[in-house]
Amino acid sequence: MKPLAAFSRQLAEKxxxxxxxxxxxxxxxxxxxxxxxxxxxxxxxxxxxxxGVIENGVLVMxxxxxxxxxxAGTAIPAGAQVVDVSGMTVYPGLIDSETSLGLTEISLExxxxxxxxxxxxxxxxxxxxDAFHAESxxxxxxxxxxxxxAVVAPASGDTLPGQDAFIQLAGKSAPQMLLVRDLxxxxxxxxxxxxxxxxxxxxxSTRMGVAAELRQALIEAQxxxxxWARYQRKKAQAATAKPAAKKSKxxxxxxxxxxxxxxxxxxxxxxxxxxxxxxxxxxxxxxxDLETAVRVAxxxxxxxxxxxxxxxxxxxxxxxxxxxxxxVGPIYDEPRADERYDTVYRLPAELHxxxxxxxxxxxxxxxxxxxxxxxxxxxxxxxxxxAALRAVTLDAAEIWGMGDRLGSLDLxxxxxxxxxxxDPLDVKTDVKRVFIQGEEIPMRSRQTGLRDEYMK
Amino acid sequence: xxxxxxCRTILAALALLLARLAVAQSTPAVHNEVLxxxxxIMTASHGTIANxxxxxxxxxxxxVGENVTAPATATVLDVGGRYLTPGLIDSHSHSALxxxxxxxxxxxxxxxxxLDAFDYRAKDIYRSLAGGVTTSLLLHGSAxxxxxxxxxxxxxxxxxxxxxxxxxxxxxxxxxxxxxPKRTYxxxxxxxSTRMGNFAVQRAALVEAQDYMRDWxxxxxxxxxxxxxxxxxxxxxxxxxxxxxxxxxxxxxxxYRADELLNxxxxxxxxxxxxRAFHHALEAYKVADELAAQGVAIATFSDxxxxxxxxxxxxxxxxxLSLRKGVRVAIKSDSDNFARRLxxxxxxxxxYGGATEEEAxxxxxxxPAWIIGVEDRVGSIDVGKDADLVIWEGQPLSxxxxxxxxxxxxxxxxxxxxxxYGMPRYKEGQ
Numbered sequence: 001m002k003p004l005a006a007f008s009r010q011l012a013e014k015x016x017x018x019x020x021x022x023x024x025x026x027x028x029x030x031x032x033x034x035x036x037x038x039x040x041x042x043x044x045x046x047x048x049x050x051x052g053v054i055e056n057g058v059l060v061m062x063x064x065x066x067x068x069x070x071x072a073g074t075a076i077p078a079g080a081q082v083v084d085v086s087g088m089t090v091y092p093g094l095i096d097s098e099t100s101l102g103l104t105e106i107s108l109e110x111x112x113x114x115x116x117x118x119x120x121x122x123x124x125x126x127x128x129x130d131a132f133h134a135e136s137x138x139x140x141x142x143x144x145x146x147x148x149x150a151v152v153a154p155a156s157g158d159t160l161p162g163q164d165a166f167i168q169l170a171g172k173s174a175p176q177m178l179l180v181r182d183l184x185x186x187x188x189x190x191x192x193x194x195x196x197x198x199x200x201x202x203x204x205s206t207r208m209g210v211a212a213e214l215r216q217a218l219i220e221a222q223x224x225x226x227x228w229a230r231y232q233r234k235k236a237q238a239a240t241a242k243p244a245a246k247k248s249k250x251x252x253x254x255x256x257x258x259x260x261x262x263x264x265x266x267x268x269x270x271x272x273x274x275x276x277x278x279x280x281x282x283x284x285x286x287x288x289d290l291e292t293a294v295r296v297a298x299x300x301x302x303x304x305x306x307x308x309x310x311x312x313x314x315x316x317x318x319x320x321x322x323x324x325x326x327x328v329g330p331i332y333d334e335p336r337a338d339e340r341y342d343t344v345y346r347l348p349a350e351l352h353x354x355x356x357x358x359x360x361x362x363x364x365x366x367x368x369x370x371x372x373x374x375x376x377x378x379x380x381x382x383x384x385x386x387a388a389l390r391a392v393t394l395d396a397a398e399i400w401g402m403g404d405r406l407g408s409l410d411l412x413x414x415x416x417x418x419x420x421x422x423d424p425l426d427v428k429t430d431v432k433r434v435f436i437q438g439e440e441i442p443m444r445s446r447q448t449g450l451r452d453e454y455m456k
Numbered sequence: 457x458x459x460x461x462x463c464r465t466i467l468a469a470l471a472l473l474l475a476r477l478a479v480a481q482s483t484p485a486v487h488n489e490v491l492x493x494x495x496x497i498m499t500a501s502h503g504t505i506a507n508x509x510x511x512x513x514x515x516x517x518x519x520v521g522e523n524v525t526a527p528a529t530a531t532v533l534d535v536g537g538r539y540l541t542p543g544l545i546d547s548h549s550h551s552a553l554x555x556x557x558x559x560x561x562x563x564x565x566x567x568x569x570x571l572d573a574f575d576y577r578a579k580d581i582y583r584s585l586a587g588g589v590t591t592s593l594l595l596h597g598s599a600x601x602x603x604x605x606x607x608x609x610x611x612x613x614x615x616x617x618x619x620x621x622x623x624x625x626x627x628x629x630x631x632x633x634x635x636x637p638k639r640t641y642x643x644x645x646x647x648x649s650t651r652m653g654n655f656a657v658q659r660a661a662l663v664e665a666q667d668y669m670r671d672w673x674x675x676x677x678x679x680x681x682x683x684x685x686x687x688x689x690x691x692x693x694x695x696x697x698x699x700x701x702x703x704x705x706x707x708x709x710x711x712y713r714a715d716e717l718l719n720x721x722x723x724x725x726x727x728x729x730x731x732r733a734f735h736h737a738l739e740a741y742k743v744a745d746e747l748a749a750q751g752v753a754i755a756t757f758s759d760x761x762x763x764x765x766x767x768x769x770x771x772x773x774x775x776x777l778s779l780r781k782g783v784r785v786a787i788k789s790d791s792d793n794f795a796r797r798l799x800x801x802x803x804x805x806x807x808y809g810g811a812t813e814e815e816a817x818x819x820x821x822x823x824p825a826w827i828i829g830v831e832d833r834v835g836s837i838d839v840g841k842d843a844d845l846v847i848w849e850g851q852p853l854s855x856x857x858x859x860x861x862x863x864x865x866x867x868x869x870x871x872x873x874x875x876x877y878g879m880p881r882y883k884e885g886q
Contacts (some may be wrong), residue, residue, distance in 0.1 A: 108635075108764040138762065334793055337579050340877055341586040341796070366762040373800060376855025427855045428806040447761070447771040454741050455777060 038062040039438065040076040043086030044419065049394045050408035059090055061415035064437035069409050088432060091389070091424050092408050093148025093416030095396035097327045098307070098361035099368045101139060101150055101167065102132040102174075107366070116155035117162070121193060121204065122217045124269035126162030128152050129181040134174040138365050140445035143169035145369035146418035146431045149179070149397075149406060151361070156188040156283055159204075159214050163269065164281070166400055168416070170436040183400060185273050186281045187214065187297070189289040190308065211292055217266075218300045221274055224267035234258035276303045281327070283307040287315045294322065305399060307361075309351075310344050311336055320354035325399045328391075329361030329371075331378055342381060348391070349382030358387070359396035376425030388425060488866045489513050491526040492533045492845070495540035498852070500821045501836035503814065510540065512843040515865035520837050535847050538860060541817060542836050543590025543844030544798050547755040547824035548708075548735050548788035551580035551592060551795060552609075558597035559604065560640050563648060564661040566629060566696035568604025570594050576609075576617040584795035585611040585870050586878060588852075588859040590844040591622060592795070593828045595735075598632035598710040599640040601648070601658045605629050605696065606708065608828055610844070612864050614882030626829035628732070629700060631658070632710035633720060635766050655719060662727045665697030672698070706732035706829050708755075712766035714742035721750055733827040735788070737778075738770035744781035753784035753827050758804040775819065776809025786824035803853040813853045 039061045046057035048069060060068035060076060068074050076082060105112035114131035117123050132152060142150075149168050154161035164183045171177035189210065196205035204210045238257050272278045280302045282293040290312055297304045306326040310333040312319065319326065328348045335343040351358050360375050362368040375388040383391075397407030405414050415438035422429040434441040490512040497505040497520065509524040510517060519526070526532075550557045556573035559565045574594065584592070590611050596603030608625035633654055642649025648657050671688040678685035699705055709720050711734045724731045730751075734740065737754035738761070740747055747754065756778075761770035779785045787802045789795035802820045805811040811819075825835030834842050843866035850856035862870040872878050 106762055106765055106768055332793060334583065334796075341583045342872075367760070370759070373855050377797070377800070380850055380856045380858050425855055427800050427803045428853065430807050447773075450769055450771050451741075451773045451777070455773075 036063065038067065038077045038080040039415075039435070039440070040068075040080045040082045041085045041090055041417070041419065042076070042082055043072075043084055044088045044090040046409055047089060047091040047389065047424070048409040049092055049390060050410050056086070057090070059409060059417065061417065061435060061438040064415055064439075066409060066411055066413050066415050066417075069411060083433070085419050085433075088419050088421060089424060089429075090409070090417060090419050091146070092393045092406070092413075093418055093434070093436065094146050094371060094392045094424070095359070095400075095402075095406065096142075096147055096150040096362050096368050096371045096392075097359040097396050097399065098153050098164075098329065098363050099142075099150045100155065100365040101142060101152055101169070101368060102134065102136050102177075102365075103128060103152065103154070104365050105133075105136060105138070116157045118157050121158045121195070121210075121213055122160045122266070123158055123162050124160050124185060124217075124267075125265040126154060127165075127182065127269075128154055128162060129165045129174070129178050132165060132167070132174050132178060134171065134177050136365075137446040138368070139169050140441075141366075141447055142368045143434055143436070143441055144431060144443055144445055144448075145372070146420060146424060146434055147368060147371055148416040148418070148434065148436050149402070150368065151183065151400060153186055153281075156186065156190055157192050159188055159193045159210055160217070161186060161188065166402065168414075168436055170439065170441055179402070180400075182269075182272070182278070184279045184281050184305070185270070186283060186307070187293065187304075188283045189293045190283050190285050207289070207292060211296055214296060215299070218270065218274070218296075221267045221270040222300075224261070224264060225271055225274065227261045231258055231260055235260075273302060274300060276301060279303045279305050281305050281307050284312070285310045285333075287312045290315060290319070308333075309347065311339070313339075313343060313347070313350070316350055316354060319351070320356050325357040325359065325395070326351055327361050327399075328358045328378075329363050329374060331374055331381070345377065345381040348378040348388070352383055352387050357395050357399065358391045359399050360388075360391050372425045373427045376423075376427065379425065385425070392425075488515055489527070489530040490533055490843070490863075490866055491524070491530040492535060492540060492847070493524075494537055495535045495847070496537065497837055498539060498541045498814065498817055499837040500542050500814065500817050501838055507537070510837060510843075510845065512863075512866040515843055515867070517837060517839055517841050517843050520839060533847075533861075535860075539848040539850075539852050539857070540837070541588070541846050541848065541852055542821040542841075543834065543846055543862065543864065544588045544820045545786075545824040545828065545835055546584065546589050546592040546789050546795050546798060546820075547733070547786045547827040548790045549584075549592040549594050549792075549795060550597065550790070551584060551594060551792050552576065552578035553594060554578070558599035558640075560597075560599035563600045563637055563641055563654075563657045564602045564693065565596075565600050565604055566602045566661075566700070567692035568596055570596060570604055570607045571621075574607060574609070574617065576615075576620050580792040580795070581609070581611050581620075582613045582870075582877065582879065582882070583792070584789075585613050585862055586859060586872070587796035588799060588846040588848075588862055589795055590846075590862065590864050591825070591828070591830065591834055593628060593708070593824075595628070595708060596630040598630075598636040601632055601637050601654055602661055602697070603630035603632060605705075608830065610864050611862075612867075612869055612881070614869070614879060622830060622833075624833075627699075627705050628708050628828065629696070629705040630708050630710065631720070633658075633716045634710075634712050635764055636710070651716065655723065658723065659726075661697060662701070662723075665694050665701055666727070668694035669698040669701055700729050701727060703729060705729075706827075708733055708735055708827070710735045712736050712738050713769075714739040717743050718746060721746065721752065732829070733784075733786070736767075736790070738767055738774060740783065741771065741774045741777040742769075744778045744783050747778065748782035753786065753823065754778055755786040755788040755824065755827055757790070758787050758801040759808065772804065772808040775805045776811050776815075779805075779811065779815065780809075784823050784826060785819050786827055787819045788824065799852045799857050800855060803855075806853060816853050 041059045046054040058074035103114045153164045166180035166183045195202035284290040362371045379388045394407035397403045417435045419433040420431045493509040497508040511519040511526040595606045606628040608622035648654045733753040735755045740754045759772035798820045802816045822835040825831040845863045847861040849860045
């Protein structure tokens with residue numbers, strides 16, 4: 001037990017820190033609302049992603065949307081703020097397909113973490129949107145590197161740890177930043193879900209245990225849906241029968257009205273996924289786990305996206321035949337002892353070659369800013385550059401159902417735009433400006449504050 | 457005098473012959489004479505040669521420049537305009553130590569020797585070699601205030617254990633401070649559980665070592681003048697610490713916070729030893745002037761932060777801010793994973809703070825070589841140095857640079873064009 005004084009001191013220290021973190025975005029968006037004055041970025045190299053590269057181009061943003069994209073002759077509206085970006089590269093804000101942004105501040109300090117409910121293995125009612133901390137100091141650090149949107153997921157320690165959210169990395173409050181609550185439901189088969197660690201072995205401690213537990217939960221959710229459907233049916237029947245009953249009895253008591261089933265938030269949360277309205281995200285590393293995960297998902301007709309696949313080289317042709325997208329961030333995962341050193345590095349290229357749509361993820365919060373370098377490194381290992389760029393922009397947006405709003409420099413899309421002094425996927429490139437919904441983000445973070453203070 | 461020199465010459469020749477024989481036994485039919493030509497040579501010491509050659513003889517760099525002549529007997533390696541850099545050097549690694557990184561049963565364990573844990577067959581060594589690393593300092597972990605004695609290896613994967621040790625490298629010892637010791641022992645309700653506990657433990661151990669050293673000095677003095685004397689009892693722990701006090705170790709200290717960097721330097725001054733480098737040193741930018749004045753280097757991360765409280769003030773500009781204040785800066789891995797692409801990590805210093813590419817390259821070659829104490833042997837492409845070289849596909853200081861071939865002592869130890877592991881000198885199950 002910590003002495004109380006020490007604890008309260010720690011708390012005060014943290015409050016101070018969070019207050020500082022809080023101030024930056026507050027100042028930014030004090031005057032938030034629609035961006036009224038049009039902004040024109042002139043003279044840059046536009047990586048549109050959807051329709052090639054435009055040298056010496058013009059991009060206009062107004063009311064939070066992209067309102068013009070084109071060559072040097074593109075009309076700039078009167079009264080626009082014109083920004084000279086000649087020599088710069090202009091590209092859509094990057095999308096990180098899995099992070100823990102807003103769920104952690106300092107990894108080893110438990111009081112700053114809301115990453116996972118480890119008490120049970122099936123927790124579909126845990127919604128990261130309920131924990132998302134809009135004022136996290138990590139968010140300005142990340143967006144300064146051109147990342148404007150991200151999937152926020154619970155940690156992977158449970159088979160079903162909760163539901164993901166889709167955020168934009170600016171806004172004055174959590175609701176402004178959470179573009180989609182309940183975006184997707186992760187289903188993890190990566191090993192740490194097997195409760196075989198420690199003194200007391202708990203169920204499930206094997207692969208068959210993990211699968212059985214999940215199946216049972218999905219069946220309960222199906223039965224729950226049937227129970228409610230039955231209730232709705234009876235209720236409707238009672239409603240049509242009612243006028244007659246009323247007349248004969250002359251009373252108005254509801255004795256014949258059916259009793260609604262007891263609500264169960266766990267089972268309720270799974271319904272949109274059982275109906276195939278939203279995707280589950282199947283995380284697996286090994287070929288055998290992949291087969292199990294896909295089998296369970298197919299038994300329940302779930303719509304799915306694959307995640308990780310780090311050591312599945314032997315079955316990539318089968319993966320391609322599933323015709324589902326794959327999140328392949330972990331190109332930095334180390335190979336198995338019997339794998340060649342570049343086995344995992346080459347995974348994005350191998351999948352792309354087989355026609356699989358891929359997206360990159362950092363699987364991180366503090367290091368989410370390094371997302372573009374993972375995509376760049378995949379290029380070094382054989383992924384075509386255009387595919388790498390799409391995997392952190394348009395393809396990612398499409399996988400998450402945001403393709404009409406994000407991921408390319410196209411008319412009508414959200415004005416989430418980054419400006420850098422070179423290739424956005426190169427580790428040496430410095431990001432100079434970032435716009436989110438047309439608002440320019442000041443290039444300030446807790447870290448630039450420290451830098452400036454000690455540079456004096 | 458003359459005969460003495462002659463004798464030494466004969467001995468040297470004999471030693472050379474024996475060494476040759478040994479080489480011939482382990483690596484048959486290798487004639488170590490290579491000319492690498494058509495390379496963009498980033499020397500790390502004296503700029504970049506846009507189209508140059510390196511002539512390697514007997515494992516050493518014999519010539520480097522735009523016009524290099526080599527005997528017709530030399531194997532020619534035309535690299536067709538690819539980049540050539542010195543082999544990368546990782547000044548903070550725990551590779552090939554398995555689970556034997558921390559002897560976390562006492563906060564003072566200077567008698568631990570990492571050589572006793574070194575698993576020279578571990579694949580970590582191969583994977584970082586494939587990332588261009590040719591030399592690493594394998595350190596004890598940071599659970600203890602005073603950890604153990606490091607080893608320096610060359611990544612000659614496929615060779616015997618002793619052939620992988622860097623010959624004649626100075627001895628390094630690992631100290632630590634801050635959260636890790638206090639978490640390790642505080643978690644068990646033992647001393648130390650606070651930073652004052654940390655430093656008290658360290659100081660007490662050094663005081664004990666002073667006494668031990670005095671006893672032995674007195675004994676040796678007596679023996680020297682022919683007096684009858686009883687030798688003090690040997691204690692491996694205090695013997696190692698006495699060697700710290702005698703300046704026989706390069707002292708490598710794991711340390712994060714600015715106040716602790718200052719405390720550790722004050723402690724070194726109090727006991728008369730020198731700190732070679734602070735490792736991690738994420739707040740070095742706050743006390744860079746003091747570090748520069750003491751000639752203490754840092755081995756830091758490019759941009760890791762926030763993983764614990766003492767990493768909360770880490771900023772990616774740390775390396776370059778410290779460099780500009782005159783601190784010798786290395787970027788290290790502290791990770792089997794990051795050791796596979798140190799070049800990318802170093803390149804981040806170009807983006808954060810505007811290091812030149814040569815400065816960035818030095819952070820993973822010449823500067824870590826100095827930290828390890830082998831800067832006169834490796835770390836740059838200069839005549840007389842070991843021919844530890846990396847031929848790159850793509851620009852090394854970018855997202856796109858990956859090693860094509862890696863040479864150590866003039867021999868190719870990694871070649872990506874080969875099937876299987878890409879290892880000309882390694883066989884599975886060997």
